[in-house]
Amino acid sequence: MTPVLSFSEVAITTNVRRLHEVAVQSEHRWAAVLSRLVPIRLLRDLILPITKTASCSKVYDAEHLADAGFETVIFTGRVVDLKSLGRLKCVAQRTQMVVVIDHFRHAELLSQCVGQSGLKIQVLIEVDLGAQATGVRPGPDASLLATATALLPGLSLIGVFASAVDCGVERAGGETHEAMASIVTIAEHALRSIRDVSPECNEMIVAVSSARWLSKLDARIKCLAVSPFLNFNNEKYDAHQQHCVYLNATVISRPTLETCVIDAGRNALDAESDTCVYEPPGASIQHSTFETSTLLISGEAADLRIGDLVRLAVRNPERLLHQVRLS
Template sequence: MDHPIGRPLAELDTPALCIDLDTFEANIAAMAGYIADCGKQWRPHAKCHKSPAIAHRLLEAGAIGVTVAKVSEAEVFMKAGVRDVLIANMIAGETKVNRVAALCRYGDPIVAVDHFAQAEALAAACRRLGVSCRVLVEINIGMDRVGIRPGPDAIELAHGVDRLEGVRLVGVMGYEGHLLRVEDPEEKRRKIDSAIGLLEEARDRMQREGICADIVSAGGTGSYQFTSHCPAVTELQAGGGMFADPFYIEQCGVQGLSPSLTVLATVVSRPMLERGIMDSGRKTLNGELHMPVVKSTVVGRSLPDATVTALSAEHGFLKLGPESQDLTIGDKIAVIPGYSDFTTVLHDRFYGIRGGQVEVVWPLEARGCLQ
C-alpha cells in the first residue's frame, strides 16, 4: 500500500508491524513519570525501536537522550538530531574509534569501556580530530558479559582513563540483566540493590579520589521499577517498556504497562478444525524468549483460546480452541510479539494505529546497523 495513512487497519497487507498509539503513549508517560518521580533521568535504549521518529517522541516525554549498542546506530540517531547518545558497548578497531571520534563533531556521545586499550585508542582518535569524547567505565555487576571486575580493578581503570587526553571520564555503568526474571519481588529488590551497590562503591571511591563520577547508568525494562529506587543511579536505560512485551510482563513482573505492539497476520490455511496457519513465521516474529501471543481478530474480537505453537520460516502454527475455530482463510489477526527486540529488527516500518486507522508510518532507520 503506497499511501496507507488514513486507511483502516483491516486494509493493511500482512505481515505488518503495528503500534497501538494510545497504549504506546500511555506506556511512555507511565515510564517517564515513574523514573522522574524517583528523581532519575531517562536514557531509553533504542534497540527495541530503531526509529529516530520514536526517539524524538521519547525526548518530548522527558528523555535526555538514547542508548544504543552500535556505532552505526549512533550515527543514525545523531544524523536525525539526537545529540546525546550512549553507546553501551565496547568499541574496538581503528575504523570504529575513528567513527566515534567523528561523531563528537556533531553531538556529545558517550562510550562504555572496560579496558584501558579501548579508552587509549579512542583518546588517540579524538586527539587527531581535536575533539573530546565522554566515557563511562562499565563494571561487571553480576551478568558476566562485559565489564571490568568491581573493586580495585575498576578504580585502577578509572584512574588510567582519567589521565588520558581526548576522552572525559564522566562516570560508571552496569547492567543487572541477570536479575530480570527473579520471581519473588523482595528477593529481586535485594539482589538488585546488592548489584547496584557495586556501582555505588565505585562511584564513591572515584569521587573521594577526585575522579568525575557524575553519571551512574543502569536499569533495563525488566528491572527499572526496582533500579529506579537505588540512590546511586542517576539514569535508567529501560526502553522496551513502551511496547510492554509479554516477556517483560509475564517473566519479569513489570507492572502498570500494557502491550502496544502487534503483528497483523493473515490466516492462510485451515488444515484441521483445531489448527490454523498464518503468514507470519520466523522472518516476521521471534519466539526465543517468549512465544508470540494471539490477541484478537483485526476487528477486535478476542481469541482467548488461540495460541501460537510453532514458527517456521514463513508460517506460524495456530492451535485453535472452540472460541477460535470459526477463523477462516483470509481472516486477519493481531499477534503480540513475545519479545519485541527480536521482532522489530525483521521489519522496515511501524504502522501507528489510532481509532482503527493508520495515523503514521515510522521507518526503522537503524535496522540492520550492525557495525
C-alpha cells in the same frame, strides 16, 4: 512484506508518562533504551518531549537516535573495528556520546578514533555484578582502568555503568529491594575507587528491563536506562490490554480447517518476547519453525485466508527491537 512491526501510540504515551513520573518522584534522569526499528516520527513526537537522553547498543541505532535529535546517546555496546568506530565518531559530531567500556583497549580505540578532531567522548566503566559476562571487577581493576583511560586524549571519564539485565537477577525473577541495593552498592564501590581519577567522575547509570524494578529504585542512582516499551502488567496475557509493540504477519498456508501458517517463526518470536495472537480472536500459536508458525484457529479466526494479516502482541519486545532484523 511481513513480518513487520507496528506501534501503539496510545500505549507508548501511557508508558512514557509513567516512566517520567517515576523519574520525577525518585529524582533520577531517564535514558530511553531505543533502536532504529522505532520510527523517527514516534521518537520525536512521544519520547523526545520527555527525555533528551537515549541508550542503545548498536552503531546503526546510535545513528538513528542522532537523526531523531537526542542530545545524549549512551552507547552500551563494544565497538572494536575501524569502520564502526568511524561511524561512531560521525555520531559524536552530532550529539554527545557516552560510551561504556570494560577494557583499556576499548578506551584506546575510542581515543585513536577521535584523534585531533577536538571531539570529547564521555566514558562510563561497566561494573561486573557477578555474571562474569561484561564489566570490570570493582576495586583495583576498575581503578587501574580508570587511571589509564583518564590519560587518553579525547575522552572524559564520568562514572560507572551497571546492568541488571545481564547479571541474571531478572531472569530469576529476583527484582527485590535487596537485589537493587546489592547492584547499587557494587556500582558505588567501583565509583568510589575511581572518583579520585577525575573530578567529573560522579555518574552512576543503571540499566533495567523489568518494570518490577521501578518500585525498588535506589537514591544513589543518577540515571536509569530503561525501555519505554516495558510491560507494566505483570499478569499473563490480557486480551483487552493495549501493547506498545505488535508484529504483523501474513497467512501463507491453510493446511487444515483447524490450522493456518504465518510467515513469522522463531527468527521473530521467542519465549522471552512473550508473543501471542492479538487479532483475530480465536487464534493461538501451536508451534514454530525458524521462519514460520502454525496457528490453531477457531471462531472468527476460522475465516482466515491465505494473504490475510494476523496481528501478534509482543509483551516483552526488547529482543525483537534490538536483535532481530525485520523487513
